[in-house]
Every structure is written in structure tokens, then in C-alpha cells.
Amino acid sequence: MGRKATDERIILDSSIQYQQQRQSEKNGFDELSRGDLKYLREGHFPEDDFEPIPWLMYYATIFSYFVLYVFGTLRDVTRRLGLEKVRSQIEEHRKGYPALYKSFDAFYTRNIYRPIRDCWNLPLLSVPGATITLRDRTSDNYNWTFRYLPTKTTYVNLGSYNYLGFAENEGDCADQVEKCLESNGYSLCSSRHELGTHAEHREVESILASFLGVDEAIVIGMGFATNSTNIPTLVGPGCLIISDELNHASLCLGCKLSGAVTRKFKHNDMRHLEKVLERAVCYGQPKTQEPWKKILIIVEGIYSMEGTIIDLPRVIALKKKYKAYLYLDEAHSIGALGPNGRGVVDYYGADPNDVDLLMGTFTKSFGAAGGYIAGKRSLVNYIRATSFSFAYAASMAPPVARQIIASCRQIMSTSEGEQRLKTLARNTRYFRKRLKQMGFIIYGNDDSPVVPLMLYLPSKIAAFVRDLMDEKIATVGVGYPATPLTESRVRFCLSAAHTREMLDMTLECIDKVGDRLHLKQSVRNRNTSEEILY
Secondary structure, X not given: OOHHHHHHHHHHHHHHHHHXXXXXXXXXXXXXXXXXXXXXXXXXXXXXXXXXXXXXXXXXXXXXXXXXXXXXXXXXXXXXXXXXXXXXXXOOOOOOOOOOOOHHHHHHHHHXXXXXXXXXXXXXXXXXXXXXXXXXXXXXXXXXXXXXXXXXXXXXXXXXXXXXXXXXXXXXXXHHHHHHHHHXXXXXXXXXXXXXOOHHHHHHHHHHHHHHOOXXXXXXXXXXXXXXXXXXXXXOOOOEEEEEOOOXXXXXXXXXXXXXXXXXXXXXXXXXXXXXXXXXXXXXXXXXXXXXXXXXXXXXXXXXXXXXXXXXXXXXXXXXXXXXXXXXXXXXXXXXXXXXXXOHHHHHOOOHHHOOEEEEEOOOOOXXXXXXXXXXXXXHHHHHHHOHHHHOOOOOOHHHHHHHHHHHHHXXXXXXXXXXXXXXXXXXXXXXXXXXXXXXXXXXXXXXXXXXXXXXXXHHHHHHHXXXXXXXXXXXXXXXXXXXXXXXXXXXXXXXXXXXXHHHHHHHHHHHHHHHHOOOOOOOOOOXXXXXOO
């Protein structure tokens, strides 16, 4: 048997072991049934979908950016000559001081982002639940500044990461937070130096470790800092980080701050990951050829711009094969995937102990704030002793911790938590299938509650978002630099709080807007006669 076939067999066998464990947990049997083996071999876990951009749309997008550049350059000239009423501040700095940044550095912001800035940064007047209330505003100077109106409007909210619907101002979670506020209100803004670690912090760490199935967990007051300040405590000079090319900015910053060498692999491409690992092990450090002190693989569970799910079983198999460590960011997958809501590890039925570091945030599924790192007790205790964000930053406010505790308990032990997980999964698959049936190009995995609908042309970001706002639907338009230049999109975030009626109304509006803006670019068979069950 060839080497390639042997490696694929190793990866498949590892994946089968996870499926065996999953079946064993459900039925108490140690053997995998033939039916489940067939299920895994045939790849019944949905695969990531990336329908290629139509060539005509690709060149039209490139041409549109060329036109924007030409007219933007002309407008910069008219601003310098004083011919425009609204002038750029590119040359307005204190006399005798050099400019802080070059004029061209803000070219995109001045000429592309600012004219459509009304689509972002909307003032909220409510919790980001299934519906959201926004303060109405208008601009008298082409979105340079805004003037608030005395009115407000309620929208169906498809722009928040409220996956399980815990962002609510009534119910058990809200009641527990209110009680905690009454007893701990004085310490809302206190730091760890003044009052130390609260009982709520210890309780969060304990319940998280139990929920995730690991030895220990540590909570950090800010999700971004959980990655950016703790990766440097794990690796440094002489170490190698192998990072997915689409990893979040917090992970990228942590890699830079660590001083370790960082190499990227193609997004969710296990063959390329193995090539990078193989070269790292064979050739060692570039100048000395000495072995790397440590090799750390960093991936995410769900990628928030692509809607993709990491191929975790194969990542774990490769990690074991090449004796590397694995850092898994479950910011978007914890609470949103798996039969028990335990993230991508639960989704694949993997052993959490095979992941060296489990990281996640509470800003999505838990409706709170902050982040965590979980794993083996010795490793977590090391982070506790060396983490900058744990030792020097303000600790998590006790009411926030209470929100996490209440929501986590609901997920773990109540029928309501189970129902939220099922509703989210049902909403996700229904919404994605209906959009594909209409003819839109949808990226990602069918089980991912992050649903990117491809727009491509930058001008259609504002048109799409504004048209949906007119229909009382709030969502998020995304363009460069958050995405590649030619891949602008709108991103829907589904929630267990969304009802069938909300989704149907939204889909009907998207269908009309898609026809008006000519967004139905998919060349695949739509199968419009198929009835999609909810």
C-alpha cells in the first residue's frame, strides 16, 4: 500500500474511533454498527460549499473597483482645491507636526466606506435578540456625521451572534443576573487587584470544565485578549505556529506577539496542512536546521466570514502523527454545534482531551462577554500564572459571570436548552436550503448558523442592506478588507430565537431584493419543486 493511501487510512481510522465513542455514549455499546461505519465513510457530515464566482461577475467587480479608484482620485483632487463642500481631513494636522498617516492609506475609507457608512454602527436601543430596536438617524453631509432623530424602529435581527437566543431581558438568565446585580453592583467596574476573584468566577470555571469534559478552565474578561495575550505564553522564539489562512485577527495578533515563526496553510485544506507539517518536521528551523521547540496548530471551529466548519478529526489525526499541539478557537461553534451544544468537538464526537487547548468566547451563544481557555489542569494552571490578560486586566464583572452560569446550566441540563439547540439546527438548515433553492451563492457548511450570501460588487453591499432595512430586516454587509477584494457579501446570523414566520418573511424579502439587484448567480440546479421541511 502506498504512503498516500496509508496516511488516508490513518486519518479515516482516527475518525472512525470518534464515531465509535459517539455511538458508545449513546447506546452503551463498544462496537460500531455497520450502518454508522457507512455513514462516516460516505461523508454524511456536510462539506463546506464554495461555489466558484461567475467569471463575468469577477471581471465586473474588478472593473467596478477601477471606476471607484478613478472617481475617488478625482474627488481627492477637488477636495484639495476646495471645490467640495465636504472636505477630507487628510491634510488637516497641527502646524509643524508631520501627518500621522499618508493620504493614500485612508483612500478606501474616504471614497468607498464613508459614502455607505449608514449601513454600519447603528445605535441600539434594545438587547440584540430575535428583534432589535434601533434609533433612527440621518446625515446632512454624506455620512461624515449623523444627526439622531427622535424616532426608533424595530427590525428582525439577522446580524447578531445570538445563536441560542440568550440575549434577552426576561427569563431565568435575566432574573439571575438581576439578583447578582443587587448583591454585587458595587464591584461592576472593580479590578482583580481590588477585590480578587469572585465566587462567580470560580463557579464559571468549574461549570465550564464540566461542560467541556476537561480538567480545568480559566476565564478572561475579554474574548479578543483571550487569544492575543495568551498565545504568547504558550510559544515563543524557536517555536512554529501553523495557522489557517482565514483565522481571526485576534489569533493573528497573538501569533505576531509570540515571536514564534508563523506559517499558514490553505483554509481547511488537510492535504496542505500535512505538507506544511511534514516540511516543518523534516527541515526544522530555517537557519540552524534544529528541530522546532514546539509546533502549534491553530484553527477555528466555525469561521465567521465563510460559514465553514473545521475538519477536526483529520486535524487531530495529523496533530498526533506529527507530534504537534492543537489550539482550537470555538468562539462561534461553542453552543452552536453538536447534539449537546459543546461545539465542533461535540459535532464530530471527538475526544476533548485530544485538543490541547480549547478556547471560546461568551459573546455569542451565551449572551455575555469574555472568553475562556480549557484543557489539562497543569496547562491551564500555567496559563493562570503567566497570562497578561488574567493578571493585569480587569476581571469579568460578577453579573456577566452569572449570565454565563445560568445559560450554561440551561444548555447542559434542561429541556429548554435542548430545545434551543434543536431549533437553531432546524433554522440553520431550513434557511440555507431555501436561499440555495432561490439561486443565491451561499458559502459554508449546511450546519453552520453563519450564512454568507455572496454579493461580489461593492456597490451592492449598501443596496442590499438598505433594501432589507426598508423591509424592517437588519443584517450585516461585509466587504474589503474583511473579505477578499472581489468577494463582498452579506452575512446572516441565525438564532434559536427566530421563529418560522420571521424566517419566511425574511426569505420572501431577500427573494425580491435578489431579483432586483440580480444577485441570483448560482449555476447549480435549484430543484425549485423540492419542498423544504422546517
